[in-house]
Amino acid sequence: MASRTGFIAARRSGAAVVSVASGGRVSGIRHAMLPQAVLAGRVLDEEGEPVQGAQIQVLNRRMQQGLANWIGMRGNATNDLGEFRIAGVQPGRVLLQITPPGMRRGAPPVSGQVQEGPARSYVSTFYPGVLDPSQAMAIDVKPGMELTNLDITLRKTEVFRIRGRALDVNGEPLQRFIVTATRLDRAGAGPAGFTGSPRQDGTFEVANLPPGDYRVMVRRLAGGPQNQAMVTETVALGSTDVEGLVVQVSPGFAVGGRVVVEGQPATPVSTRTLRVSLLPAEQGMIMLGTRPGIPAEDGSFKLEGVAPGKYRVAPATAAGVYLADVLIGGQSYFGKEIDLTGGVPGQIQIVYRTDGAMVTGTVEVSDSKPVTPPVAVIVPADPELRAAIQPRQANVDESGALQFDNLRPGDYLLWVFDDADLNEFSDPDFLLTVQERAVKVRAKAGESVPVKAMLAAWPLEY
Numbered sequence: 001m002a003s004r005t006g007f008i009a010a011r012r013s014g015a016a017v018v019s020v021a022s023g024g025r026v027s028g029i030r031h032a033m034l035p036q037a038v039l040a041g042r043v044l045d046e047e048g049e050p051v052q053g054a055q056i057q058v059l060n061r062r063m064q065q066g067l068a069n070w071i072g073m074r075g076n077a078t079n080d081l082g083e084f085r086i087a088g089v090q091p092g093r094v095l096l097q098i099t100p101p102g103m104r105r106g107a108p109p110v111s112g113q114v115q116e117g118p119a120r121s122y123v124s125t126f127y128p129g130v131l132d133p134s135q136a137m138a139i140d141v142k143p144g145m146e147l148t149n150l151d152i153t154l155r156k157t158e159v160f161r162i163r164g165r166a167l168d169v170n171g172e173p174l175q176r177f178i179v180t181a182t183r184l185d186r187a188g189a190g191p192a193g194f195t196g197s198p199r200q201d202g203t204f205e206v207a208n209l210p211p212g213d214y215r216v217m218v219r220r221l222a223g224g225p226q227n228q229a230m231v232t233e234t235v236a237l238g239s240t241d242v243e244g245l246v247v248q249v250s251p252g253f254a255v256g257g258r259v260v261v262e263g264q265p266a267t268p269v270s271t272r273t274l275r276v277s278l279l280p281a282e283q284g285m286i287m288l289g290t291r292p293g294i295p296a297e298d299g300s301f302k303l304e305g306v307a308p309g310k311y312r313v314a315p316a317t318a319a320g321v322y323l324a325d326v327l328i329g330g331q332s333y334f335g336k337e338i339d340l341t342g343g344v345p346g347q348i349q350i351v352y353r354t355d356g357a358m359v360t361g362t363v364e365v366s367d368s369k370p371v372t373p374p375v376a377v378i379v380p381a382d383p384e385l386r387a388a389i390q391p392r393q394a395n396v397d398e399s400g401a402l403q404f405d406n407l408r409p410g411d412y413l414l415w416v417f418d419d420a421d422l423n424e425f426s427d428p429d430f431l432l433t434v435q436e437r438a439v440k441v442r443a444k445a446g447e448s449v450p451v452k453a454m455l456a457a458w459p460l461e462y
Contacts, residue, residue, distance in 0.1 A: 035143050039150060040148040041083070051082050055101075058072065059097055096136075097127075100122040119159055120156045122156050162245060165246050174249060176220070212238075254304050257347045270297075274295060275293060277293070312336075319406070335387050335389075357449065359402075363396050374396040375393055375394070377392070379425050408443075
């Protein structure tokens, strides 16, 4: 790993693979670096006074479990003049989020300062000074760019509280639990969860909540599958506090099924290696993913303590097989949501097959040798299948060859870039910008498909 003050690594796709023979020597390795970008400015209150100790976060758009979220990557606090300077910012499109100093997300007022009804308070604000992240101005960061005039005014708004009681499965007050209120209307921008204050008598309060739609979640602090949350109906905050909310924790339910491997791979595959997980399919529900279940030798599995919600089956990765289908009652749910809000609709059958397709190819490059090995990426052509078949990448070797194996038969789009951020290929908006550069590939079961691709430059705005 190389480093230099004022520069950042240029490679987004991870470390390049270098083959070294026994007793051999490798020379001529080049490590590309880019001049860092810097974002700087001031934070002011509504009276135009500087704000000391405000937290500044640079948010990058990332895909998590198929859902778009703006995630904090770098940041610091303002000084006594309200100034901030954030160095080492990666190229791409970012948002700036400012959190007021001393703001405890969801904490009630200190003793002696309790105020009934809505109060006005400074809340998280997005550049250039808006509360709604969908109205925030994205900043296109270029290598070496220095923006020093990013002045932001913190905004006040009415804030509300949610008060209620948490009960166990027998209707008794919970004594050890956590409670959160998660924004459902934040477009995945920045931290959306507010942590409340639970009490020994089972009551709780989540305060300092800006107007919006929330989902309240209670999680019991205990071991075992019963440590699952019962999610309430959506709570809307817009004019008054919410009082008397009752949340009863459920132990969850068991989801069972069977993993089936059709065909015989060159190397036998044990169903025990094909672990089963359910991933939440709704914004703000990432916490409710299940622990991986290990199938028995006969392929049967059971996931305990699954909370009500909508999920997708997370495919396992194993050599020689691919996820072919997900069946419930004979109906295919491949790439679709499984609705468990009302309980389990039936046994889940997860089918893997061994007749995967292979794509091999060659890459045409210019006379100048790339600084880093090119990266090939392949995704399903059908957007409906992209939740089930994740983007895959492969380094192109020195001869310009690439290979993908164990592909589910179907139509794909393939690119070769001088570098790539695999995460971006889960973003529908990004795919629209690069779709015309893709090579269309039809992968057939058990066959190898040759392709030719041109090397393209990775768009720096991503």
